[in-house]
Amino acid sequence: MANSKYGLGKGLGALLGGEDVSELRKPVGYINKEVAGARVQNTADVLRIPVSMIEPNPFQPRTAFDTEALKELSASIKNLGLIQPITVRKTGNEHYQIISGERRYRASIMAGLDMVPAYVKDADEQGMLEMAIVENIQRENLDPIELALSYQRLMDECSLTQDKLARRVGKNRVSVANQLRLLKLPAKVQHDLKVGLISVGHAKVLLGVEDSAQQEALCDKIIRGGLSVRQLEERIQSLGKEQPRPAELPEMYGRLKESIGRYFGDKVAIRRSDNGHGSITIKFSSDAQMEEFLKAIEK
Numbered sequence: 001m002a003n004s005k006y007g008l009g010k011g012l013g014a015l016l017g018g019e020d021v022s023e024l025r026k027p028v029g030y031i032n033k034e035v036a037g038a039r040v041q042n043t044a045d046v047l048r049i050p051v052s053m054i055e056p057n058p059f060q061p062r063t064a065f066d067t068e069a070l071k072e073l074s075a076s077i078k079n080l081g082l083i084q085p086i087t088v089r090k091t092g093n094e095h096y097q098i099i100s101g102e103r104r105y106r107a108s109i110m111a112g113l114d115m116v117p118a119y120v121k122d123a124d125e126q127g128m129l130e131m132a133i134v135e136n137i138q139r140e141n142l143d144p145i146e147l148a149l150s151y152q153r154l155m156d157e158c159s160l161t162q163d164k165l166a167r168r169v170g171k172n173r174v175s176v177a178n179q180l181r182l183l184k185l186p187a188k189v190q191h192d193l194k195v196g197l198i199s200v201g202h203a204k205v206l207l208g209v210e211d212s213a214q215q216e217a218l219c220d221k222i223i224r225g226g227l228s229v230r231q232l233e234e235r236i237q238s239l240g241k242e243q244p245r246p247a248e249l250p251e252m253y254g255r256l257k258e259s260i261g262r263y264f265g266d267k268v269a270i271r272r273s274d275n276g277h278g279s280i281t282i283k284f285s286s287d288a289q290m291e292e293f294l295k296a297i298e299k
Helices: 012-016 067-080 102-110 126-137 144-157 162-169 173-184 187-194 200-206 212-225 229-242 251-264 287-298
Strands: 047-050 086-092 095-100 115-120 268-272 278-282
Touching: 067 102, 067 187, 086 102, 095 102, 102 115, 126 144, 126 162, 144 162, 144 173, 144 187, 162 173, 173 187, 173 200, 187 200, 187 212, 200 212, 200 229, 212 229, 251 268, 251 278, 251 287
Parallel strands: 086 115
Antiparallel strands: 047 115, 086 095, 268 278
16 A cells, blocks of 8 residues: 555545444443452553542643643543553552553543553563563553553653664564554544454554544444455545645745744644635643743734
């Protein structure tokens, strides 16, 4: 399959038929995982920890969380479960402190979860942690998302590059990179891959589609229509031919996006029609970020 991305346009819903497969999705609850404190546990695996035993990290640099974004994540967790576990460290008997994932933790509580899936990290035993995660990766019953999360965890918590990670787990770098790319898929698609509603082959093809809503719609089509990987490729290619590709923006819009991007990173989107009409969308993370941008405009 070609490496180029496919822009499918606005007519996708009509072309796909609007399948609804929501009744096939059950929340991921990690029900096969041990509950924290039940017995001696492998810290490389996912444990289920009661929210009452978890406390936020007092050194968390992020103090403000977007309420609307939390509500959206909470709704996703309620429907799909918490797909990506948080990471905690044990601070005492039946007490844990969040290392990463406080936003997911807060959204899980909003969703009504009484337990959350978590990795338990012993911050003083880096070498043992790395060994335990690698050993966990070598198990044969990890699903594709669990495997990708384990790779990501090795990189984040053990400060490994993709090259070093590949050597640790005995894989080539391309294989590791492709596995990590699965984490770029929308939560719904990750869920369906995790529980076996779609295959890794399907997921890799969906990664070639730019828009997350289009990825989700095509994923529904795979499940409802029983599409093979080849049929999915053909469907995307035919849709790409039927839909006009967006016109390339004039050079000044690139400069504008770059200027605004100094304050908002890659969270700036510009849409423009052939007649010059359009819109600019900016996603911001705090009032302070907007205040800095406003001061720049006023100057």
